[in-house]
Amino acid sequence: MSEKQSHQGAPGRGPGRGPMGPGGMGGMGGMGMPVQKAKNFKGTLRRLVGYLRPQRAKLLAVFVTAILSTAFAIYSPKVLGQATTKLFEGMMGKIKGDPNAHFDLAGIWQIVLFLAGLYIVSSIFSYIQQFLMAGVAQKTVYGLRNEVNAKLGKLPLKFFDNRTHGEILSRAVNDVDNISNTLQQSLTQLITSLITIVGVIIMMLTISPWLTLILLLTLPLSMIVIRGAASRSQKYFKTQQMELGQLNGHVEEMYSGHKIVKAYGQEENSVAHFDRINERLYESGWKAQFVSGNIMPLMSMVSNIGYMFISVVGGIMVTRGSISIGNIQAFIQYARQFSMPLVQTANIANIIQSTIASAERVFELLDEEEEIPEAAEGQDVVLSSPKGDVAMRGVSFGYKEDALLIENMDIDVRSGQMVAIVGPTGAGKTTLVNLLMRFYEVNGGGITVDGEDITRMKRAHLRGLYGMVLQDTWLFNGTIRDNIAYGRIGATEDEIVEAAKAAHADHFIRTLPEGYDTVLNEEASNLSQGQKQLLTIARAILADPAILILDEATSSVDTRTEVHIQKAMHELMKDRTSFVIAHRLSTIRDADLILVMNHGSIIEKGTHTELLAQGGFYADLYYSQFTGGGKVQVTAG
Known part of the structure; x- marks a missing residue:
């Protein structure tokens, strides 16, 4: 399984982050995580910043509050050092026996209260910063999500045909x-970390330039440690993500097909395969966590070397009176503050790389070619009383312009006719239906409904003229009532029940514990395939369309139910144009017109009797289903 799939397998965890999220201890482990890199970093960054421009006033306020919050926090160690100095001077006076020596408790208390004030003010500004940034982030992403959602509604069907659902979901969600x-x-951590680094260096320089130089000399060693550990762990994290993706894929396959696994006695093989992947995942995961987990101890070791030199040199400077002990204490605190934002900044740099890569993927989606624009408002055609006359004139179509599937097709269907479309797999039956509903645009020619070109209609209006019952049922997580009512907005309870009765679904619905209030799960697996098909038929009946499209709608029900549904369908198809994609040719003997397709062309047309009399392609298809002979074998599809 690919890295892309493994990323989809863990939707809650963005790439480039450690187990505990960005920043903190977990963030340091994340430095070894494999980082997605953008193809055009600068261009994508500029475009992403463009989404932040409407929030620039708030962003400026975030930046100001971050500076103030960090400044107060940075100044605190120096104030604390003053209290330490006062205590130290009082204590040394007592030791030396100075009769005037005393602890300046009043001054110390003033410093403590001032220090508490600094911490409180710093926390208030930090709270304001987080509050403002939450609004900026959510409003920005809210607008981006709306843009992505609107874009998905404007993309042609070929976009979805060429991509997996997981890939589209990964871009739109992950x-x-x-x-x-x-x-x-x-972003707030990056701002705070950079301000902290600059602020700490300034404060250290005010205390002692020499001690600051000693600390800065340890920086190259810190960078070597970070880069070395991160580069090694990244290789292991990459392997870990790949193995995790394979494990997720195996588990998903085994649990979704557990009946087949049990039926063929493959439990032991399945468990053995799981164990092999799990062992590889353990090895790569252990190495990744061990190497990345060493970053903090190694950084601590480098920091302690710096503390050792600072303590020795600082102690000498205190004995010479060139620096106070409080300033040494403050300097050590600054030294400890200095290493953390360095590691965080390096980690956030990886996260930003990954984020820009994610933004690039989202922008690629937003830049996809949309459907041909609809007719302008007021210039579009609306059929107030559609009859259902459908015609195709000289229609040519191909999924690729240089490889046409349908060429110069002519069809003339009158209102109320039942038109059956037959042919072997790949003949173009489903493609023809997609063109009728304008899921794809024709390369040449035109299609009309009631004499009006379908390109002059709004797509929603055009598709509202059709009712569809497909071989592959689609039901959503909700009640049976909601799933039937999906066929028409505002349908009453009586209309829903009548539609269910017409589809012969009312009886089985009422036998369920909750009746019409029964909640279907995500895959509607708490109903049989035949029951699901009955509900989709009830939905189509409720929609009361002018034109019907039926794709072997009775293929998943028993023979007795099929007879009832055929009667309901004949009643439903009265005075309506019907296109029936047929695989079992016995179900279309009464069709007014049968179109026989092969390789994208209509090679025969006529009634059932006429086509049998011709003894051609249709006759071979028909007889092969009963005798197993004939020139052409049919596969459903």
Whole structure:
């Protein structure tokens, strides 16, 4: 399984982050995580910043509050050092026996109260910063999500045909969430870390330039440690993510097909395969966590070397009276504050790389070619009383312009006719239906409904003229009532029940514990395939369309139910144009017109009797289903 799939397998965890999220101890472990890199970093960054421009006033306020919050926090160690100096001077006076020596408790208390005030003010500004940034991040991502959602509604069907559902979901959900998390957490951390680094260096320089130089000399060693550990752990994290993706894929396959696994006695093989992947995952995970987990101890070791030199040199300077002991204490605190934002900044740099890669993937989606624009408002055609006359004139179509599937097709269907479309797999039956509903645009020719070109109609209006019952049922997580009512907005309870009765679904619905209030799960697996098909038929009946499209709608029900449904269908198809994609040719003997397709062309047309009399392609298809002979074998599809 690919890295992309493994990323999809863990939607809650953005790439580039450690187990505990950005920043902190977990963030340091994340430095070894494999980082997605953008193809055009600068261009994508500029475009992402463009989404922040409407919030620039709040962003400026965030920056100001971050400076103030960090400044007060940075100044605190120096104030604390003053209290330490006063205590030290009082204590040394007592030791030396100075009769005037005393502890300046009043002064110390003033410093303590001032210090408490600094901490409180710093916390208030930090709270304001987080509050403002939450609004900036969520409003920005809210607008981006709306843009992505609107875009998905404008994309042609070929876009979805050429991509997996997981890939589209990953861009619309995971990548947008990654951007949201970075704006909310990492951006404020980056601002705070950079201000802290600059502020701490300034404060250390005010205390002692020499001690500051000693600390800065340890920086190259720190960078070597970080880069070395991160580069090694990244290799192991990459392997870990790949193995995790394979494990997720195996588990998903085994649990979704557990009946087949048990039926063929493959439990032991399944467990053995799981154990092999799990062992590889353990090895790569152990190495990744061990190497990345060493970053903090190694950084601590480098920091302690710096503390050792600072303590020795600082002690000498105190004995010479060139620096106070409080300033040494403050300097050591600054030295400890200095290493953490360095590691955080390096970690956030990785996260930002990953975020820009996510933004690039989202922008690629937003830049996809949309459907041909609809007719302008007021210039579009609306059929107030559609009859259902459908015609195709000289229609040519191909999924690729240089490889046409349908060429120069002519069809003339009158209102109320039942038209059956037959042919072997790949003949173009489903493609023809997609063209009728304008899921794809024709390369040449035109299609009309009631004499009006379908390109002059709004797509929603055009598709509202059709009712569809497909071989592959689609039901959503909700009640049976909601799933039937999906066919028409505002349908009453009586209309829903009548539609269910017409589809012969009312009886089985009422036998369920909750009746029409029964909640279907995500895959509607608490109903049989035949029951699900009955509900989709009831939905189509409720929609009361002018034109019907039926794709072997009775293929998943028993023979007795099929007879009832055929009667309901004949009643439903009265005075309506019907296109029936047929695999069992016995179900279309009464069709007014049968179109026989092969390789994208209509090679025969006529009634059932006429086509049998011709003894051609249709006759071979028909007889092969009963005798197993004939020139052409049919596969359903």
